[in-house]
Amino acid sequence: MNREKPRERVEEHHLSGTGISRIGYPIGIRQTTVASTRYLTPQMLRVTLEGPELVDFHSYHFEDHIKVLFPDEDGTLRLPVPNDRQMLDWPRPSPPTRSYTVRRYDGATLDLDFVVHAGGLAAPWAERLQVGDEVWIAGPPGAKAFPFTYVHYIFAVDPTGLPAAARWLEESPIEVSADLVIEFDHPAETAYPLAHRPAVDVQWVPRWELADRVQKLDVPDGTFLFAAGEADSIRPLRAWVKGRMDAVITGYWKQGQEDVEED
Numbered sequence: 001m002n003r004e005k006p007r008e009r010v011e012e013h014h015l016s017g018t019g020i021s022r023i024g025y026p027i028g029i030r031q032t033t034v035a036s037t038r039y040l041t042p043q044m045l046r047v048t049l050e051g052p053e054l055v056d057f058h059s060y061h062f063e064d065h066i067k068v069l070f071p072d073e074d075g076t077l078r079l080p081v082p083n084d085r086q087m088l089d090w091p092r093p094s095p096p097t098r099s100y101t102v103r104r105y106d107g108a109t110l111d112l113d114f115v116v117h118a119g120g121l122a123a124p125w126a127e128r129l130q131v132g133d134e135v136w137i138a139g140p141p142g143a144k145a146f147p148f149t150y151v152h153y154i155f156a157v158d159p160t161g162l163p164a165a166a167r168w169l170e171e172s173p174i175e176v177s178a179d180l181v182i183e184f185d186h187p188a189e190t191a192y193p194l195a196h197r198p199a200v201d202v203q204w205v206p207r208w209e210l211a212d213r214v215q216k217l218d219v220p221d222g223t224f225l226f227a228a229g230e231a232d233s234i235r236p237l238r239a240w241v242k243g244r245m246d247a248v249i250t251g252y253w254k255q256g257q258e259d260v261e262e263d
C-alpha cells in the first residue's frame with residue numbers, strides 16, 4: 001500500500017473525491033505521557049497525551065484510530081517493531097491492545113475520549129491514569145476516507161462512535177447537511193459537546209433503538225451513512241444500505257465479548 005503523502009491525498013479526497021478511498025499512513029509506535037484527564041460527562045473521560053514522539057504523528061481523517069498497548073499479565077510490555085515498509089511487525093501472540101479514535105491532534109498533543117464502563121481492560125485503566133503516566137500507542141494505520149461531496153450524511157453512533165462523529169462535525173464545512181442519531185445508555189451522556197452546524201439535526205435515542213430510528217429518516221438520494229457502535233445494534237443497517245447509499249459501518253464493540261471490531 002502507498003503510504004506517501006497521506007495528508008495531501010486525504011485532503012484531496014475530502015474536497016473532490018467520490019466514494020470510499022483507503023489511504024495508508026506510515027504506521028508508528030510511540031511513547032507518550034498523560035498531559036491531563038477530565039470527564040466530559042460522567043461516562044466519558046478525555047485523556048490528553050503529549051510527548052516529543054507525537055511531533056510527526058499522522059491523523060487527517062475523523063475516524064483515524066490508534067491502538068493503546070497494554071502489558072501482559074506478568075507486567076511485560078511487548079512492543080511492535082517498525083519495518084522498512086512503514087508498517088509494524090507485531091510480536092506473536094499479539095500483546096493486549098484496544099482501539100480508540102483520535103478525537104483531536106494539533107501537532108503536539110492528542111485527545112482520546114474513553115467511554116467509562118464496567119469491566120474490561122482499557123476503561124478502568126483510563127480512569128486510573130495520572131498526569132505523567134506513560135501511554136504507548138500504535139497507529140493510526142490509515143484512513144477509510146469519504147468526501148464532503150455527498151448531498152447528505154447520516155451518522156448512526158453510540159458513545160464509542162461519538163468521538164469520530166464529533167471530529168467530523170468540527171472539521172466539516174459550515175453548510176454540511178446531516179442527521180446525527182446517537183444511542184445512549186445514560187441520559188447524562190447527551191451532554192457530550194458537539195459543534196453546531198445549522199443544517200445538522202441531532203437526535204439522542206435510547207440503547208437498541210438506533211437502527212430503527214435511522215431507517216425511519218427521510219433522506220435524499222446521495223446520502224452517505226457512517227455507523228459505529230455496538231455490533232448487534234448497528235447490524236440491521238448493513239442490509240438497509242445495500243443499493244440505497246454508500247456507507248462505512250463498523251462494530252466498535254460487542255456486548256459480552258472483549259476486544260471486538262466488526263467490519
Ligand SMILES: Cc1cc2nc3c(=O)[nH]c(=O)nc-3n(C[C@H](O)[C@H](O)[C@H](O)COP(=O)(O)OP(=O)(O)OC[C@H]3O[C@@H](n4cnc5c(N)ncnc54)[C@H](O)[C@@H]3O)c2cc1C
Nearest residue numbers: 101115117120121122123160252253254255256257258259
Ligand atoms: C476503530 C475503533 C475506534 C474506537 N474508538 C473508540 C473511542 O474513541 N472511544 C471509546 O470509548 N471506544 C472506542 N472504541 C471501542 C473500544 O475499543 C471498545 O469499547 C473496547 O472493547 C473497550 O475495551 P475495554 O478493555 O474497556 O473492554 P473489553 O475488555 O474489550 O470488554 C470487556 C467487557 O466490556 C464490554 N464493553 C466494551 N466496550 C463497552 C462500552 N463502550 N460500553 C459498555 N460495555 C462495553 C464488552 O462487551 C465486554 O463484556 C473503538 C473501537 C474501534 C474498533
